[in-house]
Amino acid sequence: MKTKKVVVGAIAAAMLSLSVCSLMPVAAAGETVQISAGKTTATVGGEFSVDVSLADIPSSGIQALDFAVTYDSSVLTITSVDAGALVTKIPQSGDASASLSDLYESSINKNEGYVSLIWSTAAEDSSYWLKGDGVFCTIKGTVSSSAQNGTTTPLSIKPIDRETYSGSKKVNGTIGCGYESNGKPVKLEVKTTDGEVSIGQPATQPTIVRGDANCDGVVELADAILIMQSLANPDKYGVGGKADKPITDQGKLNGDVDDDVVGLTANDALKIQKYLLHIISNL
Template identity: 65%
Template sequence: MKTKKVVVGALAAMLSLSVCSLAPAVAAGETVQISVGKVNAKAGETFSVDVSLADIPSTGIQCLDFAVTYDSKVLTIDKVEAGALVKNGADSKDASASLAPLFEGSVNSSEGWVSAAWSTSTDDASYWLKSDGVFCTITGKVASGVADGTVSDLKIVPINRETYSKSGVTNKEISCGYEKDGKPVKYATTLNNGSVTVGTIVTTTTQPPTNKIVRGDANCDGGVDMSDVVLIMQSLANPNKYGLDGSDSKHITAQGQANGDVDSDVKGITSNDALKIQKWLLKSISEL
Protein backbone atom coordinates (compact mmCIF):
# COMPACT_ATOMS: atom_id res chain seq x y z
CA MET A 1 0.00 0.00 0.00
CA LYS A 2 1.34 3.41 -0.88
CA THR A 3 -0.23 6.79 -0.45
CA LYS A 4 0.03 8.99 -3.51
CA LYS A 5 0.10 12.25 -1.62
CA VAL A 6 3.62 13.47 -0.82
CA VAL A 7 2.45 15.94 1.83
CA VAL A 8 0.66 13.21 3.77
CA GLY A 9 3.60 10.84 3.47
CA ALA A 10 6.05 13.44 4.73
CA LEU A 11 4.01 14.45 7.74
CA ALA A 12 3.16 10.85 8.50
CA ALA A 13 6.87 10.11 8.53
CA MET A 14 7.44 12.80 11.13
CA LEU A 15 4.72 11.27 13.27
CA SER A 16 6.11 7.75 13.02
CA LEU A 17 8.21 6.50 15.93
CA SER A 18 10.08 4.14 13.62
CA VAL A 19 11.92 6.78 11.60
CA CYS A 20 12.42 9.71 13.92
CA SER A 21 15.92 9.98 15.36
CA LEU A 22 14.21 11.79 18.18
CA ALA A 23 10.92 10.14 19.10
CA PRO A 24 7.95 12.48 18.77
CA ALA A 25 6.24 13.75 21.86
CA VAL A 26 3.21 11.69 22.83
CA ALA A 27 0.15 13.57 24.01
CA ALA A 28 -0.29 11.97 27.44
CA GLY A 29 -3.77 10.75 28.22
CA GLU A 30 -5.16 11.86 24.85
CA THR A 31 -6.53 9.09 22.65
CA VAL A 32 -8.48 9.45 19.42
CA GLN A 33 -11.17 6.87 18.74
CA ILE A 34 -11.51 5.61 15.15
CA SER A 35 -14.63 3.56 14.46
CA VAL A 36 -15.89 1.72 11.38
CA GLY A 37 -19.62 1.12 11.25
CA LYS A 38 -21.37 -2.24 11.11
CA VAL A 39 -23.99 -2.69 8.38
CA ASN A 40 -26.05 -5.41 6.75
CA ALA A 41 -26.51 -5.90 3.01
CA LYS A 42 -27.91 -8.70 0.88
CA ALA A 43 -25.81 -10.56 -1.67
CA GLY A 44 -25.57 -8.52 -4.86
CA GLU A 45 -26.62 -5.28 -3.14
CA THR A 46 -24.69 -2.10 -2.40
CA PHE A 47 -23.69 -0.91 1.04
CA SER A 48 -22.23 2.21 2.60
CA VAL A 49 -20.33 2.38 5.89
CA ASP A 50 -18.99 5.41 7.74
CA VAL A 51 -15.60 5.67 9.40
CA SER A 52 -15.90 8.12 12.28
CA LEU A 53 -13.66 9.90 14.78
CA ALA A 54 -14.46 10.63 18.41
CA ASP A 55 -12.73 11.98 21.52
CA ILE A 56 -10.50 14.30 19.48
CA PRO A 57 -8.38 16.41 21.88
CA SER A 58 -8.98 20.16 21.93
CA THR A 59 -5.67 20.83 20.15
CA GLY A 60 -7.00 19.00 17.09
CA ILE A 61 -5.62 16.68 14.42
CA GLN A 62 -3.35 18.02 11.68
CA CYS A 63 -2.59 14.67 10.06
CA LEU A 64 -4.29 11.28 10.03
CA ASP A 65 -3.81 8.22 7.85
CA PHE A 66 -4.84 4.59 8.12
CA ALA A 67 -6.13 1.68 6.03
CA VAL A 68 -9.16 -0.60 6.28
CA THR A 69 -8.84 -4.21 5.14
CA TYR A 70 -11.69 -6.34 3.80
CA ASP A 71 -12.34 -9.71 2.15
CA SER A 72 -12.26 -9.05 -1.60
CA LYS A 73 -13.99 -12.39 -2.21
CA VAL A 74 -17.05 -11.10 -0.38
CA LEU A 75 -16.97 -7.36 -1.04
CA THR A 76 -16.13 -5.02 -3.87
CA ILE A 77 -15.22 -1.50 -2.73
CA ASP A 78 -16.05 1.21 -5.26
CA LYS A 79 -14.91 4.39 -3.56
CA VAL A 80 -13.76 6.14 -0.39
CA GLU A 81 -15.19 9.63 0.00
CA ALA A 82 -14.38 12.45 2.42
CA GLY A 83 -16.85 12.81 5.28
CA ALA A 84 -18.36 15.98 6.70
CA LEU A 85 -15.63 16.22 9.36
CA VAL A 86 -12.84 16.96 6.86
CA LYS A 87 -14.91 19.43 4.85
CA ASN A 88 -13.96 22.15 7.30
CA GLY A 89 -12.65 24.85 4.96
CA ALA A 90 -8.99 23.98 5.45
CA ASP A 91 -8.51 23.84 1.67
CA SER A 92 -8.98 27.60 1.48
CA LYS A 93 -6.19 28.21 4.01
CA ASP A 94 -3.69 25.63 2.74
CA ALA A 95 -1.47 26.55 -0.20
CA SER A 96 -0.68 22.87 -0.85
CA ALA A 97 -4.37 22.19 -1.59
CA SER A 98 -3.84 23.55 -5.10
CA LEU A 99 -1.32 20.75 -5.73
CA ALA A 100 -3.17 17.86 -4.12
CA PRO A 101 -6.41 17.46 -2.16
CA LEU A 102 -6.11 17.45 1.62
CA PHE A 103 -8.15 14.22 1.77
CA GLU A 104 -7.25 11.21 -0.32
CA GLY A 105 -8.92 7.82 -0.39
CA SER A 106 -7.78 4.92 -2.55
CA VAL A 107 -8.81 1.32 -3.16
CA ASN A 108 -6.63 -1.74 -3.86
CA SER A 109 -9.12 -4.42 -4.85
CA SER A 110 -6.49 -7.08 -5.55
CA GLU A 111 -5.09 -6.93 -2.00
CA GLY A 112 -8.36 -6.07 -0.26
CA TRP A 113 -7.69 -2.72 1.40
CA VAL A 114 -8.67 0.90 1.23
CA SER A 115 -6.65 3.81 2.53
CA ALA A 116 -7.80 7.17 3.87
CA ALA A 117 -5.51 10.11 4.59
CA TRP A 118 -5.97 13.76 5.50
CA SER A 119 -3.41 16.41 6.35
CA THR A 120 -3.05 20.15 6.23
CA SER A 121 0.08 22.27 6.27
CA THR A 122 -1.71 25.30 7.71
CA ASP A 123 -0.55 26.38 11.18
CA ASP A 124 -4.01 27.79 11.93
CA ALA A 125 -5.30 25.11 14.29
CA SER A 126 -8.88 26.31 13.85
CA TYR A 127 -8.77 24.44 10.52
CA TRP A 128 -7.59 21.17 12.06
CA LEU A 129 -9.98 18.33 12.89
CA LYS A 130 -11.50 19.04 16.29
CA SER A 131 -15.01 17.59 16.61
CA ASP A 132 -16.56 14.14 16.53
CA GLY A 133 -17.91 13.13 13.15
CA VAL A 134 -17.63 11.14 9.95
CA PHE A 135 -14.06 11.12 8.56
CA CYS A 136 -14.88 9.16 5.41
CA THR A 137 -17.49 6.88 3.86
CA ILE A 138 -16.69 3.57 2.17
CA THR A 139 -19.13 2.43 -0.51
CA GLY A 140 -19.21 -0.96 -2.22
CA LYS A 141 -21.18 -4.05 -3.15
CA VAL A 142 -21.60 -7.55 -1.77
CA ALA A 143 -20.70 -10.27 -4.28
CA SER A 144 -23.56 -12.27 -5.75
CA GLY A 145 -24.11 -15.71 -4.27
CA VAL A 146 -22.54 -14.99 -0.87
CA ALA A 147 -24.38 -16.93 1.82
CA ASP A 148 -26.55 -15.12 4.36
CA GLY A 149 -24.80 -14.74 7.67
CA THR A 150 -21.36 -14.27 6.11
CA VAL A 151 -19.46 -11.53 7.95
CA SER A 152 -16.74 -9.56 6.18
CA ASP A 153 -14.66 -7.73 8.78
CA LEU A 154 -13.56 -4.16 8.14
CA LYS A 155 -10.35 -3.88 10.13
CA ILE A 156 -8.42 -0.66 10.78
CA VAL A 157 -4.66 -1.07 10.24
CA PRO A 158 -1.62 1.15 9.54
CA ILE A 159 -1.01 1.93 5.88
CA ASN A 160 1.64 -0.51 4.64
CA ARG A 161 4.08 1.88 2.99
CA GLU A 162 7.54 3.28 3.47
CA THR A 163 7.57 5.87 6.23
CA TYR A 164 8.82 8.25 3.57
CA SER A 165 10.16 7.88 0.03
CA LYS A 166 13.20 5.56 -0.16
CA SER A 167 13.47 5.22 3.63
CA GLY A 168 13.48 1.44 3.38
CA VAL A 169 11.51 1.39 6.64
CA THR A 170 7.97 0.00 6.73
CA ASN A 171 5.38 2.12 8.47
CA LYS A 172 3.83 0.30 11.44
CA GLU A 173 1.85 3.11 13.02
CA ILE A 174 -1.44 4.86 12.41
CA SER A 175 -0.30 8.45 11.96
CA CYS A 176 -2.44 10.75 14.05
CA GLY A 177 -1.27 14.04 15.49
CA TYR A 178 0.12 17.47 14.74
CA GLU A 179 3.30 19.50 14.56
CA LYS A 180 4.35 21.93 17.30
CA ASP A 181 7.45 24.13 17.15
CA GLY A 182 8.77 22.02 14.27
CA LYS A 183 8.39 18.75 16.17
CA PRO A 184 5.69 16.08 15.82
CA VAL A 185 3.21 15.32 18.58
CA LYS A 186 1.48 11.95 18.32
CA TYR A 187 -1.91 10.85 19.66
CA ALA A 188 -2.67 7.29 20.69
CA THR A 189 -5.63 5.70 18.91
CA THR A 190 -8.40 3.34 19.98
CA LEU A 191 -9.69 1.25 17.08
CA ASN A 192 -13.24 -0.06 16.74
CA ASN A 193 -13.43 -2.35 13.74
CA GLY A 194 -16.57 -2.73 11.67
CA SER A 195 -18.13 -5.28 9.36
CA VAL A 196 -20.58 -6.01 6.59
CA THR A 197 -22.93 -8.87 7.42
CA VAL A 198 -24.62 -10.51 4.46
CA GLY A 199 -28.37 -10.92 4.74
CA THR A 200 -31.18 -9.19 6.60
CA ILE A 201 -30.60 -7.43 9.88
CA VAL A 202 -30.94 -9.65 12.94
CA THR A 203 -31.33 -7.58 16.10
CA THR A 204 -30.47 -9.01 19.51
CA THR A 205 -31.45 -6.48 22.12
CA THR A 206 -33.58 -6.12 25.22
CA GLN A 207 -35.52 -3.37 23.43
CA PRO A 208 -36.75 -4.92 20.18
CA PRO A 209 -38.37 -2.65 17.60
CA THR A 210 -42.14 -2.58 17.52
CA ASN A 211 -44.27 -2.82 14.40
CA LYS A 212 -44.99 0.91 14.60
CA ILE A 213 -42.27 2.95 12.90
CA VAL A 214 -42.21 6.69 13.60
CA ARG A 215 -40.00 7.88 10.77
CA GLY A 216 -37.19 10.13 11.93
CA ASP A 217 -37.76 9.67 15.68
CA ALA A 218 -34.33 8.19 16.45
CA ASN A 219 -34.48 8.97 20.17
CA CYS A 220 -38.03 7.63 20.51
CA ASP A 221 -39.38 10.70 22.32
CA GLY A 222 -42.49 10.94 20.15
CA GLY A 223 -41.30 13.81 17.95
CA VAL A 224 -38.79 14.56 15.23
CA ASP A 225 -36.26 17.37 15.77
CA MET A 226 -32.52 18.09 15.74
CA SER A 227 -31.96 15.84 18.77
CA ASP A 228 -32.70 12.87 16.50
CA VAL A 229 -30.06 14.06 14.04
CA VAL A 230 -27.54 14.46 16.87
CA LEU A 231 -28.21 10.97 18.26
CA ILE A 232 -27.75 9.32 14.87
CA MET A 233 -24.40 11.09 14.39
CA GLN A 234 -23.33 10.25 17.95
CA SER A 235 -24.18 6.57 17.44
CA LEU A 236 -22.00 6.53 14.31
CA ALA A 237 -19.10 8.56 15.69
CA ASN A 238 -18.98 6.91 19.13
CA PRO A 239 -20.72 3.51 18.98
CA ASN A 240 -19.23 2.33 22.28
CA LYS A 241 -21.13 5.09 24.04
CA TYR A 242 -24.14 5.82 21.84
CA GLY A 243 -24.47 2.73 19.63
CA LEU A 244 -27.03 -0.05 20.00
CA ASP A 245 -25.24 -1.51 23.04
CA GLY A 246 -23.66 1.77 24.14
CA SER A 247 -22.77 2.64 27.70
CA ASP A 248 -24.68 5.94 27.77
CA SER A 249 -28.21 5.75 29.14
CA LYS A 250 -29.45 7.67 26.10
CA HIS A 251 -27.81 5.47 23.47
CA ILE A 252 -29.76 4.63 20.34
CA THR A 253 -32.09 1.62 20.57
CA ALA A 254 -33.20 -0.90 17.99
CA GLN A 255 -36.50 0.98 17.73
CA GLY A 256 -34.57 4.22 17.29
CA GLN A 257 -32.51 2.69 14.50
CA ALA A 258 -35.67 1.48 12.78
CA ASN A 259 -37.25 4.93 13.13
CA GLY A 260 -34.12 6.74 12.01
CA ASP A 261 -33.48 4.62 8.91
CA VAL A 262 -35.23 7.05 6.55
CA ASP A 263 -32.81 6.85 3.60
CA SER A 264 -34.22 4.17 1.31
CA ASP A 265 -31.02 3.97 -0.79
CA VAL A 266 -28.92 2.36 1.96
CA LYS A 267 -30.14 -0.08 4.61
CA GLY A 268 -29.10 0.61 8.19
CA ILE A 269 -28.30 3.86 9.99
CA THR A 270 -25.81 6.12 8.15
CA SER A 271 -25.04 9.83 8.02
CA ASN A 272 -27.42 10.04 5.04
CA ASP A 273 -30.33 9.37 7.42
CA ALA A 274 -29.28 12.30 9.62
CA LEU A 275 -28.94 14.51 6.54
CA LYS A 276 -32.40 13.59 5.27
CA ILE A 277 -34.02 14.34 8.65
CA GLN A 278 -32.21 17.67 8.68
CA LYS A 279 -33.50 18.49 5.20
CA TRP A 280 -37.04 17.62 6.32
CA LEU A 281 -36.73 19.88 9.36
CA LEU A 282 -35.56 22.71 7.09
CA LYS A 283 -38.55 21.98 4.82
CA SER A 284 -36.33 21.38 1.79
CA ILE A 285 -38.06 18.01 1.37
CA SER A 286 -41.74 17.33 2.08
CA GLU A 287 -41.60 13.86 3.60
CA LEU A 288 -39.28 11.39 5.32
Protein backbone atom coordinates in the same frame (compact mmCIF):
# COMPACT_ATOMS: atom_id res chain seq x y z
CA MET B 1 -0.39 -1.19 1.59
CA LYS B 2 1.90 1.48 0.27
CA THR B 3 0.77 4.98 -0.53
CA LYS B 4 2.37 8.35 -1.18
CA LYS B 5 1.28 11.92 -1.52
CA VAL B 6 2.93 14.85 -3.31
CA VAL B 7 3.31 17.61 -0.77
CA VAL B 8 4.31 21.25 -1.18
CA GLY B 9 4.41 24.21 1.17
CA ALA B 10 6.63 25.87 3.74
CA ILE B 11 6.55 22.99 6.24
CA ALA B 12 6.01 20.13 3.79
CA ALA B 13 2.30 19.71 4.57
CA ALA B 14 2.94 19.29 8.27
CA MET B 15 4.95 16.07 8.21
CA LEU B 16 2.55 14.03 6.05
CA SER B 17 1.10 11.64 8.58
CA LEU B 18 4.34 11.91 10.57
CA SER B 19 6.37 10.21 7.83
CA VAL B 20 8.07 13.17 6.10
CA CYS B 21 9.78 14.53 9.18
CA SER B 22 13.37 13.47 9.73
CA LEU B 23 12.91 13.38 13.49
CA MET B 24 11.17 10.62 15.42
CA PRO B 25 7.85 12.04 16.66
CA VAL B 26 7.16 12.43 20.35
CA ALA B 27 3.99 11.00 21.89
CA ALA B 28 1.30 13.13 23.44
CA ALA B 29 0.50 11.69 26.87
CA GLY B 30 -3.09 10.87 27.77
CA GLU B 31 -4.60 11.76 24.40
CA THR B 32 -6.21 8.90 22.45
CA VAL B 33 -8.16 9.37 19.24
CA GLN B 34 -10.94 6.87 18.54
CA ILE B 35 -11.34 5.58 14.97
CA SER B 36 -14.33 3.35 14.39
CA ALA B 37 -15.98 1.73 11.39
CA GLY B 38 -19.72 1.18 11.45
CA LYS B 39 -21.69 -2.03 11.16
CA THR B 40 -24.38 -2.60 8.56
CA THR B 41 -26.37 -5.30 6.81
CA ALA B 42 -26.70 -5.98 3.11
CA THR B 43 -28.29 -8.60 0.92
CA VAL B 44 -26.38 -10.97 -1.34
CA GLY B 45 -25.56 -8.95 -4.46
CA GLY B 46 -26.82 -5.78 -2.76
CA GLU B 47 -25.26 -2.44 -1.86
CA PHE B 48 -23.89 -1.28 1.50
CA SER B 49 -22.65 1.92 3.10
CA VAL B 50 -20.49 2.25 6.22
CA ASP B 51 -19.26 5.37 8.00
CA VAL B 52 -15.75 5.61 9.43
CA SER B 53 -15.79 8.08 12.30
CA LEU B 54 -13.36 9.87 14.61
CA ALA B 55 -14.00 10.73 18.24
CA ASP B 56 -12.11 12.09 21.25
CA ILE B 57 -9.92 14.35 19.13
CA PRO B 58 -7.93 16.48 21.60
CA SER B 59 -8.33 20.25 21.66
CA SER B 60 -5.04 20.59 19.79
CA GLY B 61 -6.67 19.00 16.74
CA ILE B 62 -5.22 16.65 14.14
CA GLN B 63 -2.95 18.03 11.45
CA ALA B 64 -2.19 14.72 9.75
CA LEU B 65 -3.75 11.26 9.74
CA ASP B 66 -3.23 8.10 7.73
CA PHE B 67 -4.70 4.63 8.07
CA ALA B 68 -6.21 1.83 6.02
CA VAL B 69 -9.44 -0.15 6.05
CA THR B 70 -9.01 -3.76 4.96
CA TYR B 71 -11.75 -6.03 3.62
CA ASP B 72 -12.27 -9.38 1.89
CA SER B 73 -12.23 -8.53 -1.81
CA SER B 74 -13.82 -11.88 -2.67
CA VAL B 75 -16.92 -10.82 -0.74
CA LEU B 76 -17.01 -7.02 -1.04
CA THR B 77 -16.31 -4.58 -3.86
CA ILE B 78 -15.62 -1.00 -2.75
CA THR B 79 -17.04 1.49 -5.25
CA SER B 80 -16.40 4.83 -3.51
CA VAL B 81 -14.86 6.40 -0.42
CA ASP B 82 -16.32 9.85 0.15
CA ALA B 83 -15.02 12.45 2.60
CA GLY B 84 -17.31 12.91 5.59
CA ALA B 85 -18.56 16.05 7.30
CA LEU B 86 -15.58 16.13 9.66
CA VAL B 87 -13.36 16.70 6.61
CA THR B 88 -15.58 18.69 4.26
CA LYS B 89 -16.35 21.35 6.88
CA ILE B 90 -12.68 22.45 6.83
CA PRO B 91 -12.03 25.11 4.15
CA GLN B 92 -9.04 24.33 1.97
CA SER B 93 -8.32 28.05 1.72
CA GLY B 94 -6.27 27.79 4.91
CA ASP B 95 -3.67 25.63 3.16
CA ALA B 96 -1.67 27.34 0.40
CA SER B 97 -0.75 23.94 -1.05
CA ALA B 98 -4.35 22.67 -1.29
CA SER B 99 -4.69 23.67 -4.95
CA LEU B 100 -1.88 21.25 -5.82
CA SER B 101 -2.59 18.46 -3.34
CA ASP B 102 -5.97 17.67 -1.80
CA LEU B 103 -6.13 17.65 1.97
CA TYR B 104 -8.12 14.40 1.89
CA GLU B 105 -7.18 11.49 -0.33
CA SER B 106 -8.36 7.90 -0.61
CA SER B 107 -7.13 5.01 -2.70
CA ILE B 108 -8.91 1.68 -3.30
CA ASN B 109 -6.82 -1.44 -3.92
CA LYS B 110 -9.40 -3.95 -5.13
CA ASN B 111 -6.87 -6.73 -5.69
CA GLU B 112 -5.41 -6.76 -2.18
CA GLY B 113 -8.58 -5.62 -0.44
CA TYR B 114 -7.80 -2.35 1.33
CA VAL B 115 -8.57 1.35 1.24
CA SER B 116 -5.78 3.83 2.05
CA LEU B 117 -6.92 7.06 3.69
CA ILE B 118 -4.84 10.20 4.19
CA TRP B 119 -5.66 13.65 5.52
CA SER B 120 -3.02 16.32 6.08
CA THR B 121 -2.69 20.06 5.95
CA ALA B 122 0.21 22.47 5.80
CA ALA B 123 -1.85 25.12 7.59
CA GLU B 124 -0.17 26.27 10.80
CA ASP B 125 -3.46 27.71 12.06
CA SER B 126 -5.05 24.86 14.06
CA SER B 127 -8.54 26.13 13.22
CA TYR B 128 -7.97 24.41 9.87
CA TRP B 129 -7.18 21.06 11.51
CA LEU B 130 -9.50 18.13 12.24
CA LYS B 131 -11.46 18.89 15.41
CA GLY B 132 -14.55 17.57 17.15
CA ASP B 133 -16.26 14.23 16.55
CA GLY B 134 -17.84 13.06 13.32
CA VAL B 135 -17.71 11.07 10.12
CA PHE B 136 -14.27 11.03 8.51
CA CYS B 137 -15.38 9.12 5.40
CA THR B 138 -18.16 6.92 4.05
CA ILE B 139 -17.27 3.66 2.33
CA LYS B 140 -19.76 2.36 -0.21
CA GLY B 141 -19.76 -0.86 -2.18
CA THR B 142 -21.54 -4.03 -3.19
CA VAL B 143 -21.72 -7.58 -1.88
CA SER B 144 -20.73 -10.41 -4.21
CA SER B 145 -23.61 -12.38 -5.72
CA SER B 146 -21.75 -15.52 -4.62
CA ALA B 147 -21.48 -14.43 -0.97
CA GLN B 148 -22.94 -16.79 1.59
CA ASN B 149 -26.19 -15.76 3.18
CA GLY B 150 -25.98 -15.39 6.97
CA THR B 151 -22.25 -14.63 7.09
CA THR B 152 -20.38 -11.55 8.36
CA THR B 153 -17.33 -9.99 6.74
CA PRO B 154 -15.09 -7.51 8.64
CA LEU B 155 -13.94 -3.99 7.82
CA SER B 156 -10.71 -3.73 9.80
CA ILE B 157 -8.85 -0.52 10.59
CA LYS B 158 -5.08 -0.97 10.15
CA PRO B 159 -1.88 1.10 9.84
CA ILE B 160 -0.63 1.89 6.35
CA ASP B 161 2.59 0.06 5.51
CA ARG B 162 5.34 2.70 5.54
CA GLU B 163 8.46 3.74 7.50
CA THR B 164 7.90 4.69 11.12
CA TYR B 165 9.41 8.04 10.21
CA SER B 166 11.48 9.24 7.31
CA GLY B 167 14.77 7.35 7.12
CA SER B 168 14.04 4.90 9.94
CA LYS B 169 13.95 1.89 7.59
CA LYS B 170 11.55 0.29 10.04
CA VAL B 171 8.05 -0.87 9.13
CA ASN B 172 5.33 1.22 10.71
CA GLY B 173 3.11 -0.67 13.13
CA THR B 174 0.83 2.14 14.25
CA ILE B 175 -1.64 4.50 12.65
CA GLY B 176 -0.14 7.91 11.86
CA CYS B 177 -2.05 10.60 13.71
CA GLY B 178 -0.75 13.88 15.09
CA TYR B 179 0.33 17.45 14.59
CA GLU B 180 3.39 19.68 14.59
CA SER B 181 4.27 21.80 17.62
CA ASN B 182 7.28 24.12 17.79
CA GLY B 183 8.81 22.41 14.77
CA LYS B 184 8.45 18.91 16.19
CA PRO B 185 5.85 16.29 15.30
CA VAL B 186 3.56 15.12 18.10
CA LYS B 187 2.07 11.68 17.69
CA LEU B 188 -1.40 10.94 19.09
CA GLU B 189 -2.35 7.49 20.29
CA VAL B 190 -5.16 5.78 18.39
CA LYS B 191 -7.72 3.22 19.46
CA THR B 192 -9.67 1.42 16.73
CA THR B 193 -13.02 -0.35 16.51
CA ASP B 194 -13.52 -2.51 13.45
CA GLY B 195 -16.74 -2.59 11.47
CA GLU B 196 -18.55 -5.31 9.56
CA VAL B 197 -21.08 -6.10 6.88
CA SER B 198 -23.61 -8.77 7.80
CA ILE B 199 -24.92 -10.55 4.74
CA GLY B 200 -28.43 -11.90 4.59
CA GLN B 201 -31.71 -11.73 2.79
CA PRO B 202 -34.30 -9.50 4.45
CA ALA B 203 -36.71 -11.39 6.67
CA THR B 204 -39.98 -12.15 4.92
CA GLN B 205 -43.27 -12.35 6.72
CA PRO B 206 -45.15 -15.63 6.21
CA THR B 207 -48.30 -15.48 4.10
CA ILE B 208 -51.22 -16.30 6.34
CA VAL B 209 -54.27 -18.06 4.86
CA ARG B 210 -56.82 -17.64 7.62
CA GLY B 211 -58.46 -20.89 8.62
CA ASP B 212 -56.18 -23.22 6.64
CA ALA B 213 -54.71 -25.02 9.65
CA ASN B 214 -53.50 -28.05 7.67
CA CYS B 215 -51.94 -25.84 4.95
CA ASP B 216 -53.57 -27.65 2.02
CA GLY B 217 -54.85 -24.45 0.44
CA VAL B 218 -58.50 -25.04 1.33
CA VAL B 219 -60.50 -24.03 4.40
CA GLU B 220 -62.58 -27.05 5.40
CA LEU B 221 -63.79 -29.08 8.38
CA ALA B 222 -60.43 -30.91 8.50
CA ASP B 223 -58.82 -27.67 9.62
CA ALA B 224 -61.12 -27.34 12.64
CA ILE B 225 -60.55 -31.00 13.48
CA LEU B 226 -56.74 -30.62 13.33
CA ILE B 227 -56.90 -27.64 15.67
CA MET B 228 -58.90 -29.64 18.20
CA GLN B 229 -56.57 -32.64 17.85
CA SER B 230 -53.46 -30.46 18.39
CA LEU B 231 -55.02 -29.05 21.54
CA ALA B 232 -56.21 -32.39 22.91
CA ASN B 233 -53.16 -34.46 21.97
CA PRO B 234 -50.17 -32.18 21.34
CA ASP B 235 -47.64 -35.05 21.48
CA LYS B 236 -49.26 -36.55 18.41
CA TYR B 237 -50.86 -33.61 16.57
CA GLY B 238 -48.92 -30.61 17.89
CA VAL B 239 -45.93 -29.05 16.07
CA GLY B 240 -43.39 -31.85 15.56
CA GLY B 241 -45.89 -34.48 16.75
CA LYS B 242 -45.83 -38.17 15.88
CA ALA B 243 -48.84 -38.08 13.55
CA ASP B 244 -48.28 -38.33 9.81
CA LYS B 245 -49.45 -34.76 9.34
CA PRO B 246 -49.35 -32.83 12.61
CA ILE B 247 -50.03 -29.12 12.71
CA THR B 248 -47.11 -26.86 11.71
CA ASP B 249 -46.01 -23.42 12.83
CA GLN B 250 -47.54 -22.01 9.66
CA GLY B 251 -50.73 -23.98 10.37
CA LYS B 252 -50.93 -22.46 13.84
CA LEU B 253 -50.67 -18.98 12.32
CA ASN B 254 -53.34 -19.81 9.74
CA GLY B 255 -55.66 -21.40 12.29
CA ASP B 256 -55.55 -18.52 14.77
CA VAL B 257 -58.70 -16.83 13.48
CA ASP B 258 -60.19 -15.75 16.82
CA ASP B 259 -58.86 -12.20 17.09
CA ASP B 260 -59.91 -11.90 20.72
CA VAL B 261 -57.31 -14.43 21.90
CA VAL B 262 -53.70 -14.84 20.72
CA GLY B 263 -52.80 -18.47 19.97
CA LEU B 264 -54.87 -21.53 19.11
CA THR B 265 -57.93 -22.30 21.22
CA ALA B 266 -61.17 -24.21 20.74
CA ASN B 267 -62.76 -20.92 19.70
CA ASP B 268 -60.64 -20.94 16.54
CA ALA B 269 -62.05 -24.33 15.54
CA LEU B 270 -65.56 -23.12 16.36
CA LYS B 271 -65.17 -19.99 14.25
CA ILE B 272 -63.99 -22.05 11.27
CA GLN B 273 -67.08 -24.28 11.60
CA LYS B 274 -69.35 -21.22 11.73
CA TYR B 275 -67.68 -19.95 8.57
CA LEU B 276 -68.20 -23.27 6.77
CA LEU B 277 -71.88 -23.26 7.84
CA HIS B 278 -72.22 -19.68 6.53
CA ILE B 279 -73.14 -18.40 9.97
CA ILE B 280 -70.36 -15.83 9.57
CA SER B 281 -69.22 -14.43 6.22
CA ASN B 282 -65.46 -14.20 6.79
CA LEU B 283 -62.66 -15.31 9.05
